[in-house]
Amino acid sequence: MLLILLIILNALFYLFMNVVRFHFSHEVNKWIFAISGSLFSLNLGVLLGFQHSVWLGLFVLFVLAASFEWMGVLIGSLLILALFYIYGLYSTEVLWMIAGGYILFSVSFAGMFYYFHTQNDRLFRWKNFFYKQSKNLHVLREVSLALQSTLKLDKLMHIFLTAVTAGYGLGFNRAFILLQDEENPQQFTGTAAIGPLSVEEGHEIWENVVSQKLTLRDFIKLQREAEINDQELNQKVRSYTLEINEKHELCHHVLTKKEPIIVDDHSLDSDFLLQSIKDSFSMKQFAIIPLLTRGRVIGLMVIDNIVDQKRIKHEDLDNIMPLATQGAMAIENAMLYERSESMAIEDALTGLKNKRFLDRMFPHLQESAESNKTSLTALVLDIDNFKNFNDTHGHLLGNEVLIQMGDILSSAVQDEGIVCRFGGEEFVILLPKAPLCKGYEVAETIRLKIRDHSFKGMESQPFGRITASIGVANYPESTSQSDQLLHIADEAVYEAKDRGRDRVICFEELQKEV
Amino acid sequence: MVILGVLSTFLAFLCTILCSKAFYELLIKWRSERKLTKLKKQIDDIHYSFEELIYFVSLPNQNPDICNVNIDKFHAKPVYRSFIFPVNEGLMVSVNHHKENINIAFMALDSFRIPFLEKLHHQYKLNEKEYEDMRSYVLIHPRTRKSFIEEVYRQIRRDDRILLLDDPVDWI
Numbered sequence A: 001m002l003l004i005l006l007i008i009l010n011a012l013f014y015l016f017m018n019v020v021r022f023h024f025s026h027e028v029n030k031w032i033f034a035i036s037g038s039l040f041s042l043n044l045g046v047l048l049g050f051q052h053s054v055w056l057g058l059f060v061l062f063v064l065a066a067s068f069e070w071m072g073v074l075i076g077s078l079l080i081l082a083l084f085y086i087y088g089l090y091s092t093e094v095l096w097m098i099a100g101g102y103i104l105f106s107v108s109f110a111g112m113f114y115y116f117h118t119q120n121d122r123l124f125r126w127k128n129f130f131y132k133q134s135k136n137l138h139v140l141r142e143v144s145l146a147l148q149s150t151l152k153l154d155k156l157m158h159i160f161l162t163a164v165t166a167g168y169g170l171g172f173n174r175a176f177i178l179l180q181d182e183e184n185p186q187q188f189t190g191t192a193a194i195g196p197l198s199v200e201e202g203h204e205i206w207e208n209v210v211s212q213k214l215t216l217r218d219f220i221k222l223q224r225e226a227e228i229n230d231q232e233l234n235q236k237v238r239s240y241t242l243e244i245n246e247k248h249e250l251c252h253h254v255l256t257k258k259e260p261i262i263v264d265d266h267s268l269d270s271d272f273l274l275q276s277i278k279d280s281f282s283m284k285q286f287a288i289i290p291l292l293t294r295g296r297v298i299g300l301m302v303i304d305n306i307v308d309q310k311r312i313k314h315e316d317l318d319n320i321m322p323l324a325t326q327g328a329m330a331i332e333n334a335m336l337y338e339r340s341e342s343m344a345i346e347d348a349l350t351g352l353k354n355k356r357f358l359d360r361m362f363p364h365l366q367e368s369a370e371s372n373k374t375s376l377t378a379l380v381l382d383i384d385n386f387k388n389f390n391d392t393h394g395h396l397l398g399n400e401v402l403i404q405m406g407d408i409l410s411s412a413v414q415d416e417g418i419v420c421r422f423g424g425e426e427f428v429i430l431l432p433k434a435p436l437c438k439g440y441e442v443a444e445t446i447r448l449k450i451r452d453h454s455f456k457g458m459e460s461q462p463f464g465r466i467t468a469s470i471g472v473a474n475y476p477e478s479t480s481q482s483d484q485l486l487h488i489a490d491e492a493v494y495e496a497k498d499r500g501r502d503r504v505i506c507f508e509e510l511q512k513e514v
Numbered sequence B: 001m002v003i004l005g006v007l008s009t010f011l012a013f014l015c016t017i018l019c020s021k022a023f024y025e026l027l028i029k030w031r032s033e034r035k036l037t038k039l040k041k042q043i044d045d046i047h048y049s050f051e052e053l054i055y056f057v058s059l060p061n062q063n064p065d066i067c068n069v070n071i072d073k074f075h076a077k078p079v080y081r082s083f084i085f086p087v088n089e090g091l092m093v094s095v096n097h098h099k100e101n102i103n104i105a106f107m108a109l110d111s112f113r114i115p116f117l118e119k120l121h122h123q124y125k126l127n128e129k130e131y132e133d134m135r136s137y138v139l140i141h142p143r144t145r146k147s148f149i150e151e152v153y154r155q156i157r158r159d160d161r162i163l164l165l166d167d168p169v170d171w172i
Helices: A002-023 A026-048 A050-086 A092-147 A153-165 A199-211 A216-221 A223-229 A231-238 A249-257 A265-270 A272-280 A314-345 A355-372 A386-393 A395-416 A436-452 A482-498 A507-513 B002-038 B115-122 B128-140 B142-156 B160-164
Strands: A174-180 A187-194 A241-243 A261-263 A286-293 A296-304 A376-383 A418-423 A426-432 A468-475 A504-506 B074-081 B087-097 B100-108
Touching: A002 A026, A002 B002, A026 A050, A026 B002, A050 A092, A050 B002, A092 A153, A092 A314, A092 B100, A153 A174, A153 A187, A153 A314, A174 A231, A187 A231, A187 A296, A199 B115, A249 A261, A249 A272, A249 A286, A249 A296, A261 A265, A261 A272, A286 A314, A296 A314, A314 A355, A355 A376, A355 A418, A355 A426, A355 A482, A376 A386, A376 A395, A376 A436, A376 A482, A386 A395, A395 A418, A395 A426, A395 A436, A426 A436, A436 A468, A436 A504, A468 A482, A468 A507, A482 A504, A482 A507, A504 A507, B002 B128, B074 B142, B087 B128, B087 B142, B100 B142, B115 B128, B128 B142
Parallel strands: A468 A504
Antiparallel strands: A174 A187, A174 A296, A187 A241, A261 A286, A286 A296, A376 A426, A376 A468, A418 A426, B074 B087, B087 B100
């Protein structure tokens, strides 16, 4: 009875050790498994008698084969056979037969474990490779769809950076974009960023993001929230400028060879610009990726893993390059679109807004004034005797006067209104939410500034100076029909001309006279 | 008596091969729950990220064998490597339809990120082994499996058109 109890206890001890072994690291786990299996067999040998040690030895060999494969069974077989020999348990002939059996058993089991082990490893590597490829394809698909959704540069940057930083995307902890300066191609200015400034901030933001269970498309939609979260980093990045020349070996390499680089501590010696990036953003290891479109570098993207400190590998760069190129193309398209948009609504000579812009904008302002019951003041300005000036000095000097006139108007109005060149020498200024008296005040300031300004060739004009006549009208003070505003302001200009030019006339004055 | 000895050895052999996975799960459960109690945290309060889920099907999916299947046909099962020394590779979400098993998504344990645990690991309050075991425990927990199924189900049926709706051009 006691023997039965001991056999059961022995088995239970083995099972207990089989649970306990998982408490330790993989290596210790193997040793515990091997030792507990050997002890189990040894104890059974003691309980049942050593005449049973041949088949008990097989269990020891199985345990050793599972733990240490070839080496385990080789040492195990030799040790067991040596013990059999030393204690003289079997005759030499029987011992040879046992040795033969053990070799056969060991080869089978160790071979089987070796085969499973190598196949498992190979399968695991392949699976990992395909999982990564599958994820990259998925990210590319998602991001290309998202990039097509907009032509707004800031939104595009957000989508692009989100794809690089979100776990749903490529999963880097932080990324920022520096765009090439149009006038100075060697200069790159920080434009947008996503990520934390420190590890602690990273954990905090990330915990929030995870608790809200956001997806890639949620991140893309949450542009404003991302900007608030990463406000500090964005401020820092936007005030950051890189001037890259031949002295900055590695950065210059990125521009000329159009290849990404990984910056480690040892690469910092050859390029002090990299040291500056590292220090400014508390980076350990980072990568610089060129944003390439049609063979031209339009910007740089800097990525790092500030939170989890995961090393960036060359394989990661291979994955990011197609996305970076796609992002760069979208950014360039957005920039071109923005430029053509602004060209369509801007006067090429003065840089002011043009009549097309006025035609599109005016109904919006009109509607806003009517629905919010606020006022809207319009100033129409015409340069006096400008035909005479052009006839005397030619159109080139005439254009110069128009440019300077644009500067005077812009500086006088600033953010309070919109200045448009209506055509020829005529300008329109719209002052939303400004009452008539404010409009008159602005008009008078402009008139005096023009009068006092020293224009080249002005001595040929009447009284030796260039002047302007300005008509002012206000909704609702001058008219209850807001669509008539520009028309009545224009009438006031004609009246100013009739009264001798170089003056400001409000539409009210005409009405009073009538 | 010898028969009992042979039987116990045979059982030990079988248990080693068949029960190691269960023993591993039992130990990480015991260990993780003890640690969570110490940290005064419950498994329900732990937030994790779906971000690294890898999909084997395109999203959203129009295949009727996938998109028309009821959520109760979806399963999330942990994937292990090796019988005797089980290593948790991740969680496979699949769908059973007409007796056919279609793999839909996989969450690799290496990529399974839990900010709370990562923070503790970073602060040296969890060692490497504890961190790995707790991550594995959270991943195989029934509640996590359920939420992964729900996430995959949601993604399969998501509406992509929302991404194509841009704001109107701002003139003012």
